[in-house]
Amino acid sequence: MKTWMVNLIGITVLAAGLSACGVDGEPVRPSLNAGIGISNSGVHAGGSVGLQKGPVNVLVGF
Numbered sequence: 001m002k003t004w005m006v007n008l009i010g011i012t013v014l015a016a017g018l019s020a021c022g023v024d025g026e027p028v029r030p031s032l033n034a035g036i037g038i039s040n041s042g043v044h045a046g047g048s049v050g051l052q053k054g055p056v057n058v059l060v061g062f
Contacts, residue, residue, distance in 0.1 A: 005062060012049045012060055028053045 013030075034047035050059035 008060070009049065009062065015051075031057075031059070 029052040031050045031052060032047070033049075035045070037044045037046070046062060048059045048061040050057060052058075
């Protein structure tokens with residue numbers, strides 16, 4: 001993985017953790033999705049991290 005992608009994931013997870021514990025007000029639900037795909041061209045990994053508050057969902061895929 002590229003260094004900038006690892007940093008982005010770390011910052012997103014940190015923000016999700018702080019928001020989920022209710023430090024800044026009403027708790028926000030964090031989400032994490034991960035998957036592995038296998039095809040004729042090889043194995044591929046991917047996923048997303050995000051936050052949900054009420055009807056609003058923000059996801060960052062990688």
